[in-house]
Amino acid sequence: MSLNLAELDVMIVEPSRTQRKALRRLLMQSGVSYVHEADDGAVALDLAIEAKPDLVFSSLYLPGLNGEELVQAMSRHEDLSNTAFILVSSETRSEYLDEVKQAGVAAILGKPFTQRELDVALGTSLELLDPDEVDEGEFNVSHIDVLVVDDSTMARKHIRRVLNGMGVEHITEAGDGNEGMIEVEKKTFDLIITDYNMPNMNGSQFTSKVRKESIQPNTPILMITSEEDQDMIIAAEKAGISALCGKPFEMKKIRTMVEQVLFH
Numbered sequence: 001m002s003l004n005l006a007e008l009d010v011m012i013v014e015p016s017r018t019q020r021k022a023l024r025r026l027l028m029q030s031g032v033s034y035v036h037e038a039d040d041g042a043v044a045l046d047l048a049i050e051a052k053p054d055l056v057f058s059s060l061y062l063p064g065l066n067g068e069e070l071v072q073a074m075s076r077h078e079d080l081s082n083t084a085f086i087l088v089s090s091e092t093r094s095e096y097l098d099e100v101k102q103a104g105v106a107a108i109l110g111k112p113f114t115q116r117e118l119d120v121a122l123g124t125s126l127e128l129l130d131p132d133e134v135d136e137g138e139f140n141v142s143h144i145d146v147l148v149v150d151d152s153t154m155a156r157k158h159i160r161r162v163l164n165g166m167g168v169e170h171i172t173e174a175g176d177g178n179e180g181m182i183e184v185e186k187k188t189f190d191l192i193i194t195d196y197n198m199p200n201m202n203g204s205q206f207t208s209k210v211r212k213e214s215i216q217p218n219t220p221i222l223m224i225t226s227e228e229d230q231d232m233i234i235a236a237e238k239a240g241i242s243a244l245c246g247k248p249f250e251m252k253k254i255r256t257m258v259e260q261v262l263f264h
Contacts, residue, residue: 005031007034008034008125008129009054010034010035010055011036011038011044011056012027012036012037013040013044013057013067014037014057016039023088029115041064041065041070042065044058045070048074048080049079049080054125055129056074056085058071058087060089060096060100067089068103071104071105075154075157081157082161084125084128085104086109087100087108087109089110090110101226102154103152103154103158104248105248106125106248107121107125107248128162128165141168142169144190145187145191146163146190146191146192147173147183147189149173149175149176149192149198150173150174150175151175151197153175156173166254166255166258172189176199177194177205178200180194180206181201181209181210184214185214188216188219190219190220191219191258192210193224194221194223196225196236203239204236205239207221207239208240221241222241224244225245225246226246243261245257
């Protein structure tokens with residue numbers, strides 16, 4: 001399958017009629033042809049179940065269901081779990097954005113945003129929706145074994161989806177650092193991907209434990225996190241991570257980082 005922007009079925013969820021009209025116009029300029037609209041999160045969920053859009057653009061603050069509740073509800077629904085989701089919001093406070101990031105959004109667009117920023121977000125969504133079209137380059141990763149450690153089921157699902165789109169076929173999941181250590185002792189992995197914020201054992205503690213106590217101390221470890229605290233970053237680097245990537249992330253960026261930690 002080859003999906004392009006003209007074939008994308010897009011839903012805009014925004015309480016402001018003016019904002020919906022402006023976003024529709026920008027989407028049309030990018031090449032999108034099919035657009036649904038909703039001004040309420042609960043109404044949008046019902047419409048999405050019926051229409052099954054490929055991509056949802058949603059504000060954070062909505063009546064009915066807010067943007068966080070909407071993306072989580074979609075992730076839990078069998079017919080909508082693979083729908084790409086882009087948050088459009090002027091909110092910058094981490095306490096309001098972290099849960100949305102954890103849910104596995106394709107992108108977060110701040111208000112106002114440029115046509116270029118919109119096009120990048122649309123490109124990221126296309127990669128998630130149509131991974132067969134992504135160029136694997138010279139590196140074949142279909143044979144590698146990857147461990148994904150994250151306490152969020154939705155986040156693990158999103159990371160698995162990105163890895164599958166890259167061609168990775170062998171993926172093991174763990175819900176926290178303790179479960180991750182159990183998996184590490186059971187088999188050898190070529191790559192470990194871990195979140196930072198987890199109960200019982202955070203990503204830095206897990207990384208340190210792998211480096212000091214496991215049978216595979218040299219396994220590349222990629223940390224994916226929504227944290228921007230400099231002390232956390234320093235602690236993660238001291239623990240021995242191989243690379244750090246923020247959320248949300250582009251598939252091309254993850255692919256590049258995976259290639260760097262595995263093949264360089």
